[in-house]
Amino acid sequence: MKLTKMFRASATALCCLLALISCRQGPDAASGPLAPVDVKVVDHLVAVLGHESCVLELVDPASGEKVKSIRLAQPPNGMAVDGATAYVAEGGPRGAVEVVDLESGALKRSFPAGHTPMSPVVRGGKLYVACRFDSRVLEMDAATGTVLDSWNVPREPVALAVSPDGRKIWAAGHLPAGAADGDFTAAALTLVEDGKAVHFPLSNGTQGVRGMAISPDGRYLAVAHVLSRYQVPTTQLDRGWMNTNAVTVIDTDDPDKPHPVLLDDPDAGAANPWGVSFSGDGGKLFVTHAGTHELSVIDFPALLERMKREGRSNEPVSERLGFLHGLRTRIALPLNGPRAVASDGENVYVAGYFSDSLAEVSLKDACKSRAIPLNGQFRPSREKLGERYFNDASHCFQGWQSCATCHPDGRVDGLNWDLLNDGMGNPKNTRTMFLSHRTSPVMTLGVRASAEVAVTAGFVHIQFLEPSGELAECVNAYLKNMKEVPSPFLVAHNPSKQQTGGEGCAQCHAPGVERGALSESARRGREVFKTAGCVRCHPHPYFTTKELVATGTATGLDEGKSVLVPSLAEVWRTAPYLHDGRAKTIREAITTCNPGDIRGKTSSLNNRELEDLINYVQSL
Incomplete structure (x- = not known):
């Protein structure tokens, strides 16, 4: 019996040692979801990023076999491939770009890259990264990671595109950045040219931007997003009454004229467009529909010709369902949650985020598709099923x-x-x-x-x-069980103390999430939060009393009504603010939109106290 125990212990120790020296070989994906978020074609293989399993896998699509599985340091968000080198943007508050040798699986370098880096692009020896929750775009030296320049983006850049000559850098903001109580609100694109950033709003109601691609000649951008009809009561869904789904085409020489094209059919929505890609010759535009599990293959030259022939300023294409009739093949995919898309000219490869699989769509065989399992043994938990259902428009x-x-x-x-x-x-x-x-x-x-x-x-x-x-x-x-995303206003490289029951603990609303520490200004702001009376309606740990309060912010038919005190946890990412979204920023909510100090005594604060208070609230 003792010998058996000793043998088992020795075997266990040997396995652990082999695991430690296995040169970044990935864990068994069957232990949890792969959740593929990006896909690229590398020679005859397909590179797949597994967000939740923290792996980069190389798959042979012909056999469905995994050729290599490379462990990553943090959950990946996107990648760029240059020859045999992958630049993987990964992580959250302490995001980084890992430079990986695809042949050996070895890590070459790692660069810090802000909060939730996404959509890396390599062009002419430079690396471009969208830092989603910093709302910035970084230009880095691809060899050393040295930051050469950076630019502000209106709100949450989630996609980048760079012209073939590297002169134009495009960033797509995920959400509208303004107040919500006016006649126009929309997400925006940012163009960086000659070191200067200019912002171009997309069509009214644009939100949920996810993917963007630039045509091979650099002439056109294609941006996938939701187009919301937010100005009408939600009495029906027919013909896109509430939400339509679009790909906006932009002539890069005339960027202030976005041309949205609806992906929906009159009686069949194409919910939640996500991934966008062009074929190598620019003849095809590919768009995935994450909500309806489909792929649109669009004849792009024919689309441009129809836009030129039929576009009229008084009848925008964005209002015309069925505009793509005859120009697009709409393909049901054998997977769930298609997001990333890539093509090798003969086939299109789409990653299913919730099904942990690939779909291969043949461009030469009537767009027939087949499934390539990536993690066939995994069975989702009820929580993971709930996330799938939450994103699934078939319901x-x-x-x-x-x-x-x-x-x-x-x-x-x-x-x-x-x-x-x-x-x-x-x-x-x-x-x-x-x-x-x-x-x-x-x-x-x-x-x-x-x-x-x-x-x-x-x-x-x-x-x-x-x-x-x-x-x-x-x-x-x-x-x-949704996990908090720590605020970009926290000091990410200085983790906060372990969770406690004390009044100053900011972790109780998200146990298990490592948060950065409060800045010195935010620590002072915590005291202002108390003395100004903010804490009365926003107490620890959820920063709400869960009560209805007359705040003076209800207008129109709701004027005079009490409203539910919102939680301030993660308030940094939930703009605009107040009952009708009138406040674009936390500053406006605290100052100009707080007449008579009805929501805290803020009018008497000096500039430093006000800044400290804002910094604290934005750190929650």
Whole structure:
């Protein structure tokens, strides 16, 4: 018996040693979800990034075999491939770019790259990275990682494109950056040329931007996004009444004239467009529909010709369903949650985020598709199923939208909506679902007793579908367990102290998430938060009393009504603010939108106290 135990112990130790010296070979993906977020064609292989498994895998599409699995230091968000070298943007608050040799699997270098680096592009010896939650774009030396320049982007850049000559850098912001109570609100593109950044808003109602690509000749941009009809009551879904789904085509020589083209058919939505790519010759444009699990293959020259022939300023293409008729092949994919897309000229490869698989679509054989499993042994938890259902528009009438359409990543879309749960004619700003299950009641006027009730009502009155018990239960499990994204205003390289029950603990609303420490200014601001009376309505740990309070922010048909005190956890990413989204920034919410000090005594604060208070609130 003793010898058997000794043998087992020795074998275990040997396995551990081999694991340590295995030169970055990845873990068994079957132990958890792969969650592929990017795909690239490398010679005859397909490179796949697994976000949750933290691996870069090389797959032979002919056999479906994994040729190599390379372990990464942090969850990857995107990659650029230059020859046999991959530049992998990964991580959150302490994001980095790992430079990986695809032949050996070895790490060459690692560069710090801001908060949640995404969509890296390599061009002419330079590396460009979108730092999503810093709202910045970095230009780096690809060999050394030295930052050469950086530029501000209006809000959450999630996609980059660089012209073939490297002279024009394009960044796509994920969400609108302005107030929501006006006649126009939209996400924007940023063009950097000759070192100067200029911002171009997309069409009114543009939100949920995900992917962008530049044509091989550098002449055109294609941007995938949701196009929301937020100015009408949500009484129906037919013909894209609430949300339509678009790819906007932009002539890079005339960027202030975005030309959105609807991807939906009159009776079949194409929810949540995500990945965008051009064929090598520019003849085809590929767009994935993450909500309806489809791929659109568009004849791009024919699209340009139709846009030129039929486009009229008084009848924008964005309002015309069926515009792509005869120009596009719409393909149902054998996977769930298609996001990233790439092509080798003969086939298109699409990664299924929730199915842990690839789809290969033949461009020469009537666009026939086949599935390539990447993680066949994995079985999702109820929480993971809930995330899948939350993003799945097949649980919506005609596939027009999913829960994630108005709540991307479970948060906000930056728009006001006139929902029917509390009357008609009283639009309100979209609320985040983070912590909603711990801060009941919910909805701005508290009309739902709990988040569980609101989830079921949302399927019925917004998706126009009666949810099954499992569907609602799984979505609730996902929302209850959403992880906080630490604020970019925290000092990321200096982790905060371990979670405690003390009043100063900022981790209690997200146990297990490592947060950076408060800056010196934010620490002073925490005291101002108390003395100004903010803490009365926003106490620790969820920074809300969960009560209805007369704040003076309700207008129109809601004027005089009390509103539910929102949680300030993650408030840095949920702009715009207040009942009707009138405040573009936290500063405006605290100052110009707080007449009579009705929501805290802020009018008497000096400049330093005000800055400290803002820095603290933005750190929550």
